[in-house]
Amino acid sequence: MLAPLVVLTVLLLLADAAAALGGVTDRLRGAVSAVLGPAEGLASAAGGNLADAARGLTGGTCEQTEALRRENDALRLQAASGDDDRRRAAELDGLLRVAGLGGYRVVPARVVAVAQRQDDAHRVTVDAGTRDGVRPEMTVLDGDGLVGRVLRAGPTTADVLLVTDPDFSVGVRLERTGRIGVATGAGDDPMHLNLLDAQTDVQPGARLVTLGSEGDRPFVPGVPVGEVRSVQISPGTLSRSGTVAPFVDPGTLDLVGVVVQAPRTDPRDAVLPPKPTKTATSTPGTP
Structure with missing residues (x-):
């Protein structure tokens, strides 16, 4: 147009x-x-x-x-x-x-707070307390193993000392052999291990469970703790020392369980997961 x-x-x-x-x-x-x-x-x-x-x-x-x-x-x-x-x-x-x-009776709880790192302290707060049957000096675990022990308990929350805290220590028993020792927290490093018998033959990869405490406080027996990374003889002592990698990663904690009733009998190694089976590999020229 x-x-x-x-x-x-x-x-x-x-x-x-x-x-x-x-x-x-x-x-x-x-x-x-x-x-x-x-x-x-x-x-x-x-x-x-x-x-x-x-x-x-x-x-x-x-x-x-x-x-x-x-x-x-x-x-x-x-x-x-x-x-x-x-x-x-x-x-x-x-x-x-x-x-x-x-055979543990547990109260499920969720991690609702993480304490600030002061003096290398490793603690968390869970949303279960005395109203749920939680008391100080009770074992805390999750699906992987030992988380820690209850420090303090209020009506609706409780503070938990983690396995990685330097003030944390627990009696442990070696898988199968039953040899005993003590595992201690070391902050972000692997736990320290002291075996009471210097003649104990321990290889890396050996797994540990809780020995249990008198009256089942603060630890019930049989809870998986960790895996041995290294072992050496301590000079001038009658014990062996080493390091242990805990099964539980505190940085990923969410759902935990507070053991409010111990098992009737020691489960020993029954709670440990089955070890992965090694698959056989064949070399060229072999059937």
């Missing part, structure tokens, strides 16, 4: 330049207006409709994008919740397995 308008404008300018045309120019202008007036209105209406359509399209796209974003956020939250539920279910299964194998 613009091309005819441009041509007619040029013609009008030429007509104005010709003075002799006089009234012809006016009549020509009127004819052009009569012919092109409806066309101009049609062009204006079409442009307005296109603008409205563009605005509608843009607005609809924005609304659709926002709706998709909200749906995507909801799906992400749902997926995260599903992963968290599966993790918690796995932790609960592990805790129930340990409690069942050992």
Whole structure:
């Protein structure tokens, strides 16, 4: 539509330049207006409709994008919740397995606070207390093994001293041989191990469980503690020393169990998980 308008404008300018045309120019202008007036209105209406359509399209796209974003956020939250539920279910299964194998009656609790590291202290707070039967000097464990012992207990919460705390120590028994010793926390380093018999032959990889305390306080027997990393003879002593990697990682604690009733009999090594079997490998040329 613009091309005819441009041509007619040029013609009008030429007509104005010709003075002799006089009234012809006016009549020509009127004819052009009569012919092109409806066309101009049609062009204006079409442009307005296109603008409205563009605005509608843009607005609809924005609304659709926002709706998709909200749906995507909801799906992400749902997926995260599903992963968290599966993790918690796995932790609960592990805790129930340990409690069942050992014959421990436990009160489940969640870690709700971590104490600030002062003087290398390693402590957490759980959401179970005296109202749940929790008392000081009770064993705390999870699906992997020994977590620590209860230091203090209030009505609804309790403070737990972790196995990694330098003030923590527990009597331990070696798997199968039954040799005994003491494991002590060492902060972020592996636990220290002191075996009472220097003649004890211990190899790296040997596993330890709690020896148990008199009256089952603070430790019940048979709870997995850790795996021996190294052993050496202490000069001038009648004992062997070494290091132990705890089964429990304090940095990932969530669901734990406070043992409120000890087993009737010592489970010994029954709570330890089965050792992974080594798969035989064949060399080229051998069947």
